[in-house]
Amino acid sequence: MARARRRFVCSACGAEQPQWAGQCPECGAWNTLEEIAQPAAAASTTTGRGAEVTTLAEVSTAPEPRLATGVAELDRVLGGGLVPGSVVLIGGEPGIGKSTLLLQTLATLSRDHAALYATGEESLQQVALRGHRLGVADDAMKLMAETAVEEVVAAAERIRPRALVLDSVQTFHTSALGSAPGSVSQVRESAAQLVRLAKTTGTAVILVGHVTKEGHLAGPRVLEHMVDTVLYFESDQGSRYRVVRAVKNRFGAANELGVFAMAEDGLRQVRNPSSIFLSRHDQDVPGSAVLVTREGSRPLLLEVQALVADSAGSQPRRVAVGLDGSRLALLLAVLQRHGGISTAGEDVFLNVVGGVRVQETAGDLPALAAVLSSLRNRPLPRDSVVFGELGLAGEVRPVPGGEERLAEAAKHGFTRAVVPAKNAPRHGVAGMEIHPVRRLEEAITALMG
Numbered sequence: 001m002a003r004a005r006r007r008f009v010c011s012a013c014g015a016e017q018p019q020w021a022g023q024c025p026e027c028g029a030w031n032t033l034e035e036i037a038q039p040a041a042a043a044s045t046t047t048g049r050g051a052e053v054t055t056l057a058e059v060s061t062a063p064e065p066r067l068a069t070g071v072a073e074l075d076r077v078l079g080g081g082l083v084p085g086s087v088v089l090i091g092g093e094p095g096i097g098k099s100t101l102l103l104q105t106l107a108t109l110s111r112d113h114a115a116l117y118a119t120g121e122e123s124l125q126q127v128a129l130r131g132h133r134l135g136v137a138d139d140a141m142k143l144m145a146e147t148a149v150e151e152v153v154a155a156a157e158r159i160r161p162r163a164l165v166l167d168s169v170q171t172f173h174t175s176a177l178g179s180a181p182g183s184v185s186q187v188r189e190s191a192a193q194l195v196r197l198a199k200t201t202g203t204a205v206i207l208v209g210h211v212t213k214e215g216h217l218a219g220p221r222v223l224e225h226m227v228d229t230v231l232y233f234e235s236d237q238g239s240r241y242r243v244v245r246a247v248k249n250r251f252g253a254a255n256e257l258g259v260f261a262m263a264e265d266g267l268r269q270v271r272n273p274s275s276i277f278l279s280r281h282d283q284d285v286p287g288s289a290v291l292v293t294r295e296g297s298r299p300l301l302l303e304v305q306a307l308v309a310d311s312a313g314s315q316p317r318r319v320a321v322g323l324d325g326s327r328l329a330l331l332l333a334v335l336q337r338h339g340g341i342s343t344a345g346e347d348v349f350l351n352v353v354g355g356v357r358v359q360e361t362a363g364d365l366p367a368l369a370a371v372l373s374s375l376r377n378r379p380l381p382r383d384s385v386v387f388g389e390l391g392l393a394g395e396v397r398p399v400p401g402g403e404e405r406l407a408e409a410a411k412h413g414f415t416r417a418v419v420p421a422k423n424a425p426r427h428g429v430a431g432m433e434i435h436p437v438r439r440l441e442e443a444i445t446a447l448m449g
Helices: 072-078 098-109 124-134 149-159 184-201 222-226 273-277 325-339 361-376 402-411 440-448
Strands: 004-010 033-039 087-091 115-119 142-145 163-167 204-209 229-234 241-249 257-263 266-269 288-295 298-310 318-321 346-352 384-386 416-420 433-437
Touching (some): 033 184, 072 241, 072 257, 087 098, 087 184, 098 124, 098 266, 115 124, 115 149, 124 142, 142 149, 149 163, 184 204, 184 222, 257 273, 273 298, 288 361, 298 361, 298 402, 318 325, 325 346, 325 440, 346 361, 361 384, 361 440, 416 440, 433 440
Parallel strands (some): 087 204, 087 229, 115 142, 288 384, 318 346, 384 416, 416 433
Antiparallel strands (some): 004 033, 229 241, 257 266, 288 298
């Protein structure tokens, strides 16, 4: 019998080490190295003839066929639907709606295709009760309650489903290893078997993953590298709205966004997300600016609110929710240096309404617009939108997709826009007055008069 060799794998980053240590030398995490016993590698049985080699020109570039899920917002995030043979990993906090969304999706798919839902956390009765609540109990979706990944693979090879969901991957185990379910080795080997199943049979596999208290997918990061697509469920505390974001997608655009609303009968699609993130105040209020951001290929209108107040302490506070806090401090320094407006001695609070996090630099100019409006207690016009990146030299830099952003704003009734000069369309936008700006000083004049 081959002698087992010992190795240690970090559950945070997946790095392997020959011996245990209190801190992972790769990522710096503490107490994350777990022992894995693995048989020594057997002698190679390859013939040495090598695999078939082809030229780049001979490779087919025909688009991959897609399997529409019947949920338009999910199809958008996936890049047009599920690709046969692909593996999708979806994560999110407990109770955010992962199982609800996937049960609704498989129920819709099962009307025209074979679909299998394997649960390792709940009983069949619990899944059926949720199906009755969602109104999908009469659909032909197949269920199984199992934690052995070999049993799930055998059932999938027998049924040949077009789509297979495993909820969740941390609860499944393989008999090839003796470690407990949820350990690093079990998660990696179980995922490897499911990836092989997807590639050999053409079944689209969807894995549900737990998240840590920091909001990252639990288990080694190598799991994210093994799959084709990684989706994250996001939600603001207490909000009924859910955002599904693609952080990795081999078959579509990353950072694509899908918006859902949680209702009593499950998750409902939000066809026009801009309408739910805009407050549309009855009267002009200071400290509010409308940003046109871009999530993937979708322009999205968001409201940025700022509150500037006298600081009670010696160190003024800088708090940003939905924007990078260090970016806010940088923008205030640029405002002081190139705009001649100081916020020293003032607390500055910034918030993006709706719990959405803006990850692009197009929010620089709207953030300063909201801060200026609150500082001077002068509201911006309700029919105006702002976007643009701000450089350290005080220049207003362009952002991608300027015309699409302006078209989205015009569609929602906005008639005035302050944008970078290089984003101003040559022929304008019907019904919209556009103010192109090149410097921060010009932007302040256009915004505040």
